[in-house]
Amino acid sequence: MASHIVGYPRMGPKRELKFALESFWDKKSSAEDLKKVAADLRSSIWKQMSGAGIKYIPSNTFSYYDQVLDTTSMLGAVPPRYNWTGGEIGYDTYFSMARGNASVPAMEMTKWFDTNYHFIVPELGPDVKFSYASHKAVDEFKEAKALGVDTVPVLIGPVSYLLLSKPAKGVEKTFSLLSLLPKIIPIYKEVISELKAAGASWIQFDEPTLVLDLDSQQLQAFTAAYADLELTLSGLNVLIETYFADLTPEAYNTLIGLKGVTAYGLDLVRGTQTTDLVKKDFPKGKYLFAGVVDGRNIWANDLASSLSTLQALEAVVGKDKLVVSTSCSLLHTAVDLVNETKLDDEIKSWLAFAAQKVVEVNALAKALAGQKDEAFFSSNAAAQASRKSSPRVTNAAVQKAADALKGSDHRRATNVSARLDAQQKKLNLPILPTTTIGSFPQTVELRRVRREFKANKISEDDYVKAIKEEIKKVVNLQEELDIDVLRNDMVEYFGEQLSGFAFTVNGWVQSYGSRCVKPPIIYGDVSRPKAMTVFWSSTAQSMTKRPMKGMLTGPVTILNWSFVRNDQPRFETCYQIALAIKDEVEDLEKAGINVIQIDEAALREGLPLRKSEHAFYLKWAVHSFRITNCGVKDTTQIHTHMCYSNFNDIIHSIIDMDADVITIENSRSDEKLLSVFREGVKYGAGIGPGVYDIHSPRIPSTEEIADRINKMLAVLETNILWVNPDCGLKTRKYEEVKPALNNMVAAAKQLRTKLASAK
Numbered sequence: 001m002a003s004h005i006v007g008y009p010r011m012g013p014k015r016e017l018k019f020a021l022e023s024f025w026d027k028k029s030s031a032e033d034l035k036k037v038a039a040d041l042r043s044s045i046w047k048q049m050s051g052a053g054i055k056y057i058p059s060n061t062f063s064y065y066d067q068v069l070d071t072t073s074m075l076g077a078v079p080p081r082y083n084w085t086g087g088e089i090g091y092d093t094y095f096s097m098a099r100g101n102a103s104v105p106a107m108e109m110t111k112w113f114d115t116n117y118h119f120i121v122p123e124l125g126p127d128v129k130f131s132y133a134s135h136k137a138v139d140e141f142k143e144a145k146a147l148g149v150d151t152v153p154v155l156i157g158p159v160s161y162l163l164l165s166k167p168a169k170g171v172e173k174t175f176s177l178l179s180l181l182p183k184i185i186p187i188y189k190e191v192i193s194e195l196k197a198a199g200a201s202w203i204q205f206d207e208p209t210l211v212l213d214l215d216s217q218q219l220q221a222f223t224a225a226y227a228d229l230e231l232t233l234s235g236l237n238v239l240i241e242t243y244f245a246d247l248t249p250e251a252y253n254t255l256i257g258l259k260g261v262t263a264y265g266l267d268l269v270r271g272t273q274t275t276d277l278v279k280k281d282f283p284k285g286k287y288l289f290a291g292v293v294d295g296r297n298i299w300a301n302d303l304a305s306s307l308s309t310l311q312a313l314e315a316v317v318g319k320d321k322l323v324v325s326t327s328c329s330l331l332h333t334a335v336d337l338v339n340e341t342k343l344d345d346e347i348k349s350w351l352a353f354a355a356q357k358v359v360e361v362n363a364l365a366k367a368l369a370g371q372k373d374e375a376f377f378s379s380n381a382a383a384q385a386s387r388k389s390s391p392r393v394t395n396a397a398v399q400k401a402a403d404a405l406k407g408s409d410h411r412r413a414t415n416v417s418a419r420l421d422a423q424q425k426k427l428n429l430p431i432l433p434t435t436t437i438g439s440f441p442q443t444v445e446l447r448r449v450r451r452e453f454k455a456n457k458i459s460e461d462d463y464v465k466a467i468k469e470e471i472k473k474v475v476n477l478q479e480e481l482d483i484d485v486l487r488n489d490m491v492e493y494f495g496e497q498l499s500g501f502a503f504t505v506n507g508w509v510q511s512y513g514s515r516c517v518k519p520p521i522i523y524g525d526v527s528r529p530k531a532m533t534v535f536w537s538s539t540a541q542s543m544t545k546r547p548m549k550g551m552l553t554g555p556v557t558i559l560n561w562s563f564v565r566n567d568q569p570r571f572e573t574c575y576q577i578a579l580a581i582k583d584e585v586e587d588l589e590k591a592g593i594n595v596i597q598i599d600e601a602a603l604r605e606g607l608p609l610r611k612s613e614h615a616f617y618l619k620w621a622v623h624s625f626r627i628t629n630c631g632v633k634d635t636t637q638i639h640t641h642m643c644y645s646n647f648n649d650i651i652h653s654i655i656d657m658d659a660d661v662i663t664i665e666n667s668r669s670d671e672k673l674l675s676v677f678r679e680g681v682k683y684g685a686g687i688g689p690g691v692y693d694i695h696s697p698r699i700p701s702t703e704e705i706a707d708r709i710n711k712m713l714a715v716l717e718t719n720i721l722w723v724n725p726d727c728g729l730k731t732r733k734y735e736e737v738k739p740a741l742n743n744m745v746a747a748a749k750q751l752r753t754k755l756a757s758a759k
Helices: 016-025 031-051 067-074 091-099 136-146 158-163 177-197 216-233 249-256 274-280 303-317 345-349 354-368 374-389 396-403 416-427 444-454 460-481 534-541 555-560 570-590 611-629 648-656 672-678 702-713 734-758
Strands: 002-004 057-059 109-111 118-120 151-156 202-206 237-241 263-267 287-293 322-326 499-502 509-512 515-517 521-527 548-553 595-599 637-642 661-664 686-689
Touching: 002 354, 016 031, 016 091, 031 057, 031 136, 031 354, 057 136, 067 091, 067 118, 067 136, 067 151, 118 509, 136 151, 136 177, 151 177, 158 177, 158 216, 177 216, 216 249, 237 287, 249 274, 263 274, 274 303, 287 303, 287 354, 303 322, 303 354, 303 374, 322 354, 345 374, 354 374, 396 521, 396 570, 416 637, 444 460, 460 534, 460 734, 521 570, 534 548, 534 570, 548 570, 555 570, 555 611, 570 595, 570 611, 595 611, 611 648, 648 672, 702 734
Parallel strands: 002 322, 057 151, 151 202, 202 237, 237 263, 263 287, 287 322, 548 595, 595 637, 637 661, 661 686
Antiparallel strands: 109 118, 499 521, 509 515
């Protein structure tokens, strides 16, 4: 029985690629140094999978930034502003598209389906001249082959690539991106021909858009694309991989009807109903790559349950046509549980990171083939039973409090207009008030202090003294820049103080480019044993007369940015988190914090991929946010923040959150957000669409920012508009942050003067 992995994490177990990329971008190392780190990581990944017994090992899933940008490079679809003149795309052009450069901005970045991974959105139009401009897929296949590993090269499928694209600036929004299919198929044919010549026997096309709500024209595009590719694919085994949700019956029928296709990869973890479609009708002689090992969470697989599912499928598709696989790429999980030295043994026994999932896939394949590892299965069953019965998972008081939430919508008693009036009397802010969103740059010294405190190398008194000094520096900087509402920079680790959470040492997951996050693990019922941020927020407020924001992460974002327990519905866990945050919000208010930011950066990210499921999700997600702040006074201003998603389709739910002020990413997405207001949506609360992209090192000019603010003033009332960056500043350097914020404040002042003189 064969086994397959859809894709694998790229960063390395200790984030080796992250550090290599950042060293290269800072001109501290050469392109050759970067290439060597990348080659070593790829070699290690391929050999690991080969050694674990995986038959179908992917190649071309490694990327320096993201796989969609790799496909843009392969197709030569470089926007004209990057001045690419043809030939093989090099690092300068590639990273300029991803990050921008001194003279031009980056391409738009958005979330990859409903994950916290981001991709660079292709900008296409009728005049794009496609050409085969990156041979990465072929080069990596040959590289693996030279190491003695036969791989399955992976390409983003042509239809999904176009459906994930957007019309370039100046191109009509109604332009049909699928009309470009005949122009990109010839490039795919060149790549396929080279892979065949290099000795490939299998090829994998990732077509994840098949799980979306597609119309008949979009489904027909898949049929047309693979009919056109059929002759070129002749002689290859072709796998079409889908993931993240169920297929509709229409999409499933389209998939199994594609010409020249040998195998179908299905997510049977999030796509539970797809199993029924397979049992009802599966084409004879085709392979089913059954994604039964969860590629998006870190819980150990219930091997007995998965084996039962596989045995049922085996009876449908045939013993020699069933391949055990992951539900999606393991890119979305941490790399290796072996690197976790501080998790206790009980929790550790419940988990499986990418390396362990590879072993699970192979163990299931061997069990299906009659070579069941009884000891491995027995150990797994014991861990499953331990998790179900552990007293640390359940808290009766928390469950009772969450149950009591039913029957109320938890709205503040006064409408937002009256609250804003009361808040203005207390805060006395100018028009177009300025603020920042998230953390300021994390200096080497600050990281050292935190690291040493966690390692018990410095005392708590020394730690508090060092953090207070850092807070004072950041407060002074904000005052020097003349920012109106300041933020406290030292509260980002408050989640470690919540019960029901576990935290890893090396559980890093790639978010985009070199940016990695370490998602917490929610293993049990959530509560707040004591105040988490009040001391630091009060300390920061004591250092200034200006309003100092208390900074918290909202319940929906905590949920969506965590590895969440899978033994109860997600909304139940979210309500528990909301109650914990509510306690913290009310303690901040009692401590004299008059502005509290409750970030919901990931609310849109968690929106289900199917429209039929949107209403239920938005109902409990918005309700969870309102729970956090329903008890504060009118004079306490509640901010929230959202970033890097398409918000236009949920704008009414955003309004229903009833925050006093929302700051929201806008500049990198080409100001799409503003279009919703141009179309007549009325927004009465404070709003700060981002005026510059913080994920690019580029420093915007005062004039550029003022131009953005003027565009906002054309569709938003002056008295509700805030001026702020797109997102937090943590990933930037101070030499980038200071001039950018200085220009932002200067632009706001310039427009205040202009507006005052116009009265």
